[in-house]
Amino acid sequence: MIELKNVTYTYSKDTPFEKEAVAGVDLVVEKGEILGIIGHTGSGKSTLVQLMNGLLTPTKGEVRVEGNKVERVLPQIGMVFQYPENQIFEETVYKEIAFGPANMGMGGEELERRVAKTAEIMDIPAEIMKKSPHFLSGGQKRRIAIAGILAMEPGTIIFDEPTAGLDPRAKNHLIDTILTLNREHGVTVILVSHSMEEIARTCNRILVMRDGKVAHIGTVTEVFSHEDELLEMGLDIPEIAQLMRRLGYHDCWTVEQATEKLKEAAC
Amino acid sequence: MLRDITLGQYFPRESVIHRMDPRMKIALMTAMISACLIAQNAVEYAILSGFVLAVVLLARVPISLYLKTLKPLAFFIVFTCIINLFSADGEILAQWWIFRITREGITLAGLMMIRVILLVFISSLLTYTTSPIQLTNGLESLMRPLKWVRFPSHDVAMMMTIALRFIPTLIEEADKIIKAQSARGIDFQSGGLIKRIKALVPVLIPLFVSAFHRADELAVAMESRCYRGGEGRTSMIRLRVRAADWLAATVCVALITGLVMI
Numbered sequence A: 001m002i003e004l005k006n007v008t009y010t011y012s013k014d015t016p017f018e019k020e021a022v023a024g025v026d027l028v029v030e031k032g033e034i035l036g037i038i039g040h041t042g043s044g045k046s047t048l049v050q051l052m053n054g055l056l057t058p059t060k061g062e063v064r065v066e067g068n069k070v071e072r073v074l075p076q077i078g079m080v081f082q083y084p085e086n087q088i089f090e091e092t093v094y095k096e097i098a099f100g101p102a103n104m105g106m107g108g109e110e111l112e113r114r115v116a117k118t119a120e121i122m123d124i125p126a127e128i129m130k131k132s133p134h135f136l137s138g139g140q141k142r143r144i145a146i147a148g149i150l151a152m153e154p155g156t157i158i159f160d161e162p163t164a165g166l167d168p169r170a171k172n173h174l175i176d177t178i179l180t181l182n183r184e185h186g187v188t189v190i191l192v193s194h195s196m197e198e199i200a201r202t203c204n205r206i207l208v209m210r211d212g213k214v215a216h217i218g219t220v221t222e223v224f225s226h227e228d229e230l231l232e233m234g235l236d237i238p239e240i241a242q243l244m245r246r247l248g249y250h251d252c253w254t255v256e257q258a259t260e261k262l263k264e265a266a267c
Numbered sequence B: 001m002l003r004d005i006t007l008g009q010y011f012p013r014e015s016v017i018h019r020m021d022p023r024m025k026i027a028l029m030t031a032m033i034s035a036c037l038i039a040q041n042a043v044e045y046a047i048l049s050g051f052v053l054a055v056v057l058l059a060r061v062p063i064s065l066y067l068k069t070l071k072p073l074a075f076f077i078v079f080t081c082i083i084n085l086f087s088a089d090g091e092i093l094a095q096w097w098i099f100r101i102t103r104e105g106i107t108l109a110g111l112m113m114i115r116v117i118l119l120v121f122i123s124s125l126l127t128y129t130t131s132p133i134q135l136t137n138g139l140e141s142l143m144r145p146l147k148w149v150r151f152p153s154h155d156v157a158m159m160m161t162i163a164l165r166f167i168p169t170l171i172e173e174a175d176k177i178i179k180a181q182s183a184r185g186i187d188f189q190s191g192g193l194i195k196r197i198k199a200l201v202p203v204l205i206p207l208f209v210s211a212f213h214r215a216d217e218l219a220v221a222m223e224s225r226c227y228r229g230g231e232g233r234t235s236m237i238r239l240r241v242r243a244a245d246w247l248a249a250t251v252c253v254a255l256i257t258g259l260v261m262i
């Protein structure tokens, strides 16, 4: 469980470039949930998630994980940055994935097993494990970079816009993997995204950020029912939901839900 | 953390100093620095400091920024002061073992400190009030006579522009990669020298990879807009020396002549 109490973060404090990116946020992330974070560019999403695992220390307020105050970077909360493939540096895919757990002091067979298991979850084919990651496709590089974080077996993973710049197939594949992680491996997921479809498909709860503050937090239905306000913030609701609204269905957010409703109606 | 480096950062404002011709600013800054180096006694330094302070106030850039650039130099300043304090001969005020503090030593140390501070203020004045583009335009224009000795002034200026443009981008990128790798369990703060150098590898490699990618993309973008070097190229920004610039030059020259005379 991650608790934020009245957390504020100011970049370049005490200089003329001072910028309050997160302002007085109260939030609790429950174990096992998928929390979506949406908001306009610059609304403080990336800053907020970096506060959660200790990469940034709040200027005011405090962050607690499992009741303990966060004072340094926490290995039990993994962080997948935007464009994580930019952090790849090892000569082989295997070494890249093993880097995190090796830093935690793991070695020998245990490490090998850990890497193999992670590669399987991330659908990384065994034949590329000995290849250089630098010459693979963008989608594969991203899966390898994510595997590098997953290999540390964090109980919570933060994804900051994980599907940005991927093709539709790689996007769907990644979202499916995130769902599997949550449902089968019990990982708590925090997902920052600009795609309302992705958010509606995956999340239990949604947090809407606006100018560093929490504008809304609640279930998918609760948050997406403020359509006008979301539009005014430069956000949106899923396209399928817009269609369903025009047809008179008001709590239908994903293609699956819509299909059910329409089938029912057709009978 | 890396972003707090402010040396050489432009601070946009509306001020007479900001509006000056960059070439004139570069020339006058060089003159002022020489003046700092030839000034000898307290009176001369007082006049110079007064003048620099007046220009700083005119430039309307917060004083705190200048002080921030001084901070990393604090050790150097204190060190030179101490050396000066103990090494001068003259009227002895206090003595202990081989250390002597003389009246001359105190004056010398004080003047040395003022000199270094003035140098930092003057060079920061230039970079705070002149955008990188203006700065390189000015330098290119000043270097133009060197064409006679086949010095590629345009190419050098273009290289500087690109370097200046990408420094903040690289710092941002480095900041991000450092964060990403520390989330993967790298410790940059503790351990011996070898361990710390090793910790840099996972940061430097991705940084170089992305810098090369970026350089490639930039080259393509420039070529597709028909960039082919300085030959026959005109500039969108016409530099013009105006009345205010001549006024500033007159004041500076008068001040320096005055200092040399007394």
Ligand SMILES: Nc1ncnc2c1ncn2[C@@H]1O[C@H](COP(=O)(O)OP(=O)(O)O)[C@@H](O)[C@H]1O
Pocket: A011, A012, A019, A020, A021, A039, A040, A041, A042, A043, A044, A045, A046, A047, A048, B003
């Ligand atoms: N390292 C930084 N230094 C200074 N300002 C920053 C830094 N990172 C982000 N900001 C500023 O903080 C605000 C919030 O940024 P961010 O958290 O990245 O928003 P988002 O992820 O929602 O786009 C923005 O105005 C941004 O310009």
Ligand SMILES: [Mg+2]
Pocket: A045, A046, A082, A160
């Ligand atoms: Mg962001």
